[in-house]
Amino acid sequence: MFQSTKALVGLSVSAVLTCSVAFANPYEPYAGTTLVVNFPAHPHYNAVMEILPQFTEETGINVEVDQLEYLKMRERQTLELTKDKGDYDLVAYVVFSKADYVFADQLENLAKYFMNPRLADPTYDAGDLIDGYVANIGVAGGEKGYLPGQTGSLFGIPFGAETSVLAYRKDIFEKLGLKVPTTYDELLDVACKIPQLEPGMGGMATRAASGHHASHAFLLHLAPLGGRVFDAEWNPIINSPEGVAAAKALKTLVDCGPEGGATFGPAEAAASFQQGKSAMFMDSIAFAAGFEDPSKSTVVGKVGYAMHPEGVRRGSQTGGFGIGIPANAQHKEAAFLLMQWLTNKKQDLAIAMAGGNPSRFSTYQNAELNAKYPYSATFGEALKYADPDWRPIIPTWGAINADIGTTMSKVLTEGLDPQEALDGVAERARAIMDDAGYYTWSK
């Protein structure tokens, strides 16, 4: 009995060995490993959860997911990443965490994995990844420190990233004989015409709530109108004529928008559009699926999408999440395999079909996806103009962002003069930047 068991074990071991030689399965050395990953509670990651079991089936690598609300997730990661031995092997991070994590040396540089022939899949086709996303979320160390450039390198891969598009009511535009705006002048004009032509309907619903949302809404217009927060030497130029134009544009949109719009967060703005109280909504592509959901939306089938209108240049926002490997992870190579698997062409499409946000241009062009979500082609087109530098990704950004947000809220609700408001922001931003050492070389 004992003998025969031994023989059996020997037989199966040799069988496994011959198999591995025969198929050269790159996942085999890691089979049986359990990876712990940290994902946000977000529609994209809910879609990911649907296809994850397939990874275990194909590779024998187990995955345990810790899914948290995204602000909680960030807090948890902040603690996890400072430990000597972390619990997470792969983390999804919000784009502004890139500045903090890379600066604190807490994310693995991915070069060594892509150089490793046993790990890197030659058919991965990194060139197909949406470049605006990669620049925004994945790369650091190049231009201005947070962008790609000669000195940059890759720390993460966009996964659940988003850009901005203009959603509009096809039926209302047709009824009123309006043209879908392609420039900012047209946008502002149409936004204020709608409430006059269709009483009770707001022009465009936008985020405007004090804090992060008001800042987000302002920056959304700043880039296409030709402005930036800082110049190349970190001098605040947010109070330039372009900045004032962006603030005025936002004020016009809020004033001509739905009732009470000055305190809307993204959910309320989306709800206003979804309930037919506003004719336009310009925000993340992630909202599109909700507009087509008959249980929540009264505008199913009536929504058209256009590119973010052009100001002096085209520039839609970039944001959302990326995935990276923590420097204190315990199964880095297996984590890389999961990361590569999740973002390869096949899975990117599968996740998109399940309702996630694609990270690849090819996915947006896929016929099957366009049949299911007809807006995909427009989104793919919009992504060609995605601006990775629409807001700076630097450690001091949290404080400056909050200041822009509260000041912009004063412009929207208390009638503070935009120039005066932005001069104040610029002055305070300079003090924050000075404190953090950004003027060390210009002094």
Added chain:
Amino acid sequence: MQIARINRLTPYFFLAPAIIVMAVALLYPIGYMVWASFLDWNPSQRIGEADFVGLRNYAKLLNDAAFLESFWVTVKFAAVVVVLEMILGVGLAMLLDRQLRGMTLLRTIFILPMMIAPIVVGLMWRYMYHPSVGLFNRTLKSFGLEPVPWLSDGTWAFASIVIADIWQWTPFIFILSLAALQSLPRSAMEAARIDGASGWQLIWFIKLPLMLPVLIVTALLRLIDAFKVLEVILVMTNGGPGLSTEILALRISRTASEFRELGTAAAMSNLLLILLMALTLAMFTYTKISEARAARLRAAASKDH
């Protein structure tokens, strides 16, 4: 000799566990916070890696217009809500301090708001204040009145959070005042009535002075709480519009999580702690003084006899 010394030390042995628990559970975290307030500490660092910056965080705060504004908002908020809640709570207790049928049920209903989780209270009020579908504006409109910008105008937003706080916390004062009222000595009241005191006189000269010690503690508890209120305002306005409702607790939480400046957040918490301790001390000193005064008066009165 030996035994005497042991006897003398015995009380300390009994106190020791309490002191140890106190040191670990109370002094350690506070000490940690005080130490952190002297550091330039970013949450991506361990506390040991943070740079020591002395009093820089405090100096920065005292020159920070946003912090000073939120400090002022907090003081204004605490003062307004505590005064209004005390008046309403004590008033209600006076009205309901009688034998009514169904009183127990009524009392339970009165204290319901206190039992609701703050996040829920915030959400509930936020929907009631909603500009177009909210209860208040719909009601105003149905009477043909102009809708009010409850949360989108600085002054109104402040009033809105005050209203919500009063709704939630008046019952706390009510229930404590009622308990105080019901434990007052009946003899004093009867004596006053026999002397011909009117209802108002009874309240002003007998009930309120006798309740005072309880009322002071109640007000103090509410004040401390009002300085730390966070969730309801976070959900309702997130500090906006502008900084009009950004109370200190909210600013501290944003400084720690959004601005990622743990040192500055700790410094703010310390300033808040110092302020609260000063208030507490002032209140206790006041009660001490008034008790001493009452004792003196009593002594003088008994001498006269």
